[in-house]
Amino acid sequence: MAVAERTLSDVLADMEAIQGKAGPEINKRWEQLEAEGATLKAQETRQRTMDYLARSAPGTPLSADQRYQEARNGFTVVDAIRAQLPGVTDIRTGRARELSTEIERRTGQKPQQGGLLVDLTPAVETRATLTTGAQGTTGEAASLIPTQQRPDQFVSLLRARLITQQLGAGVLEGLTGNIGIPRQTAAAQAAWVGENQPLPSGNGTYDGIVMTPKTCGSIVEISRNTLMLSSPSAQELVQADLLAVMAQALDAAAIAGDGTGFTPKGVIPQAGKTTDYTAGALTWSEILACLTDLETANAVPNGWAVGAGVRAALMATPKAASVGAGFVMEDGTLAGLPAQWSTNVPAGTLVLGDWSNLLIGLWGVAEILVNPYASEAYQRGNVQVRVIQSADVAVRRSQAFTVLTPKAGT
Structure with missing residues (x-):
């Protein structure tokens, strides 16, 4: 049988029991209790510090192993998009397919209609069409001046800051099915009573918080030239753009979502x-x-x-x-x-x-499905990309x- 850990109350009780006594053994025991009390007090101080830091620390994902994290960090969304374009075969697109298969094995989530699964924890985002076409110019000599594309200097939109995880919201990854979280709503009572007076009675009461997957998604159009560029900067800007919109939608819902329709309640x-x-x-x-x-x-x-x-x-x-x-x-x-x-x-x-006390739950991972044959996008030589992520938020207290x-x- 495990021995119960001693507390400061136990030490105090032992000291009170020998407080009025004297002798070498009593003095030795008193010194032992003083040392034990100091140790327990230091442990309590450290625990309070850790609790404070835990409340102040940014939210962090609560799952995934190191090797998987490294493989995921070496992946780009552009790889997943290019892997779905007709006739595109190279090492990076092959790795994108392999990573999607591994994500399917880990999560049990299956892609729809031939799409690929991508782990973009904590979520994803959307915006307008991305293009690498030359900027229009006028004048007789304009055609003599070459245009050098600088995707590394791409001018992105000004977006809202994402703050919930910076403030310390918890992130639950890899969820399956509806999630029930038990919660205590009332405690038993205690009171000081006189001789022969009854003690208060009553048990603690409990309820539960339920998190259910809600779908957030977007459809964006990306030019074929952007996807074909080998420049890492071009790939990074596409990925950052896709990540930004859905992450922003989740952050906004966690703060102020009204719970109507299919929106989480924040x-x-x-x-x-x-x-x-x-x-x-x-x-x-x-x-x-x-x-x-x-x-x-x-x-x-x-x-x-x-x-x-x-x-x-x-x-x-x-x-x-x-x-x-x-x-x-x-x-x-x-x-x-x-x-x-x-x-x-x-x-x-x-x-x-x-x-x-704010929880952000993620079911599976984001799914990217490419449609190179959407009518308007096809006429421009572009591709249409659909991004979907299932998530929900819950307030514990x-x-x-x-x-x-x-x-x-x-």
Whole structure:
């Protein structure tokens, strides 16, 4: 039978038992208990530090071995697309097919209609047509000037920052079927009672969180020349573009998804408390009130998600009228906690919470299916690419989040 680990309470009880006694053996035992107590206290301090860092650390995938990670990191989305084009056979496209087969073996997910599976953890993205055609010019001598393509200098769109994993959201990979997560909703009671008085009775109660796969996808058009370029920069820009759109869709849903239709339900609609503030006049006391909200709920916040139009205003808002009071937002922090800003957060909105209570679930991997015969794309010599990923988000404790939303000023 395993011996139960001793706690500081055990050490204290032993010390209280010999406190009024004296003698060499008692003194020796007291010194042993002092040393044991100091060791346990140091262990508790280290554990608190680790717990704090765990709440503050960015979210990380919770699966996949090292060799698989290395093979995946050496793969590009362009390889998977080119592997589905007629007549394209080379080493990289062969490896793309092999990797898709390995992903199918690991996940049990089968590609549809001859597509290829690609592991783009945490998710993927979409945008407009990519082309490498020469830029149009005018003038009699234009045809005499050659155009040098620089895919490494491609001008991408300005996109919303992805912040949920930076704030510490957990990522569950390789899910199959619906996922049930048990959750305790109430605890048994304890009370101080007098002689012959009854103790309170009652058991803990439980419910569960269910995560179900929801499909996010996009169809993009890519020029054949872009896919045929051997330049690593060209491949990187295609991959970055495909990754960006769906990752952004998942990040936005995790923060503010309303749960209607087939959209996941995110943090803001489920937050334990939502408070309105006068737009453009957010005060230091309102910021501090959010900390109190979470303290009352026994939640330990580790960061803020900040919407557009807030950061600059708070950096210019004094905490108080007195000289030297400082500003509400300083050095990228609010009330001593890091603040991540993104347009994926509704404009003017702030969310404070323990972001480890946000879970992002991924079923299988992204699937890429190429259609080189889509009518309009075919006429231009381009190919159409469809990207699909199944994912969902869940909030473990709604009380771990509080929201400030702007109302119209009077």
